[in-house]
Amino acid sequence: MQGALRGLRQRRPRRRDPAGAAGELRAPLRGGGLNAAAPAGAPFAAILCDLDGTLLDTVPDIAEAVNAMLAELGRAPIAEGVVAGYVGQGVDVLLHRVLGGGHDARAEAALHGRARRLFDLAYAASNGRRARPYPGVVAGLEAFRELGLRLACITNKPQAPSDAVLAQFGLDRRFEFTLGGDALPQRKPQPEPLLHAAHRLGVPVPACLMLGDSANDARAARAAGMAVVLVDYGYTEGRPIGEIECDAVIPSFLALAEALRASGRRSLRIAAGAA
Ligand SMILES: O=C(O)COP(=O)(O)O
Ligand SMILES: [Mg+2]
Structure with a gap:
């Protein structure tokens, strides 16, 4: 467990859920504190997953x-x-x-x-000629499924090329639906696609975890009132990943799956000294 968690970096504290639903953090962040928490007493129920730079190198x-x-x-x-x-x-x-x-x-x-x-x-x-899933993506999605997490893909890439490239790698089957960047009038960093996805899944907004690679994912999640975890290998529009406010930065989907498994999906428990 220690090994899988080593890559998780503790990030700036999320003092209060923006929507007021998740309340205060339940533990101090010094040492190995809780970094992001699902709504009090409830486990995370769904992961909203970004596409470009998170699932696939496109x-x-x-x-x-x-x-x-x-x-x-x-x-x-x-x-x-x-x-x-x-x-x-x-x-x-x-x-x-x-x-x-x-x-x-x-x-x-x-x-x-x-x-x-x-x-x-x-x-x-x-599209799809040289695109590849990042290491750990397929196994990580399987681990999320085994944990009972609902999965939807929320991307700013238009619907048609998103559907095509996900299907090419059999990843379309991993998600209950994919919401393309032209599916709604709003796109990330606006919160509407995330709120729409939570509603469509029938999952409370604070029980959704956004998994992405950029400030667009992080800002959308914060505006929606969701926790957000970023991968450290994606596209950040030229910004250092450390500058983007989020709950945790992970080296692979598997590291997140392990953190969620260890906490019964209730939180991201950051390994002491992993900062
Ligand atoms: O198409 C883009 O610009 C970004 O797409 P993403 O939201 O899947 O990262
Ligand atoms: Mg992205």
């Missing part, structure tokens, strides 16, 4: 489509690492960033619309 295929789009527009290609820093808030934001060359850039509407059509065509072809 940037090689996204970058291929971005560069095919740029070639059609007569523009120079950009490096995969730059594309990785632009992924997180869905395709429209990605293309504004690519066309404008910065995180806050906005492209002119006609150009953006043309780029979107070209990107969608190119991504339909490249």
Whole structure:
């Protein structure tokens, strides 16, 4: 157990559940305190899982489509690492960033619309070509299932490519449903997709745990009133993972499964000295 927990890093205390439902943390955070807690006396019942950068390493295929789009527009290609820093808030934001060359850039509407059509065509072809699940994802999802946790995938990637790439790896069967970035008017970091998922699962909001890789997942979870755990290997829009407020950072799904198993799904108990 010690080994599996070693990678869990204690994060800034979550003093009060934003929705007021989970109440105060039940133990001090010094040493091996509780880091995130399900609603008092109740275990976590569901995990809402992000896709890009959490389940699957998808940037090689996204970058291929971005560069095919740029070639059609007569523009120079950009490096995969730059594309990785632009992924997180869905395709429209990605293309504004690519066309404008910065995180806050906005492209002119006609150009953006043309780029979107070209990107969608190119991504339909490249999606799944080089994408791979991260180590421990498949075994971790199986462990979550064995723990009796309900699972839904909540992504900012549009529904069609999300469904296609998850099905390619048999991961669609692991989730009760997948909510794509175009399924609702709102996307992460807004809380609505998470609240929608909790409602659809029939699980109380504070009994849901968001598992993601970026500040978009963390902010959505906080706004919804959920605990949030981030993987340390995903796409953070160029931000150091340590700067993103969350309950814990984990090296793999298996580490989270072990922490939840050890606590009867009631909390993430952080190993002493694991910070
Ligand atoms: O498509 C994106 O920009 C990010 O997708 P994600 O929410 O699955 O990380
Ligand atoms: Mg992600």
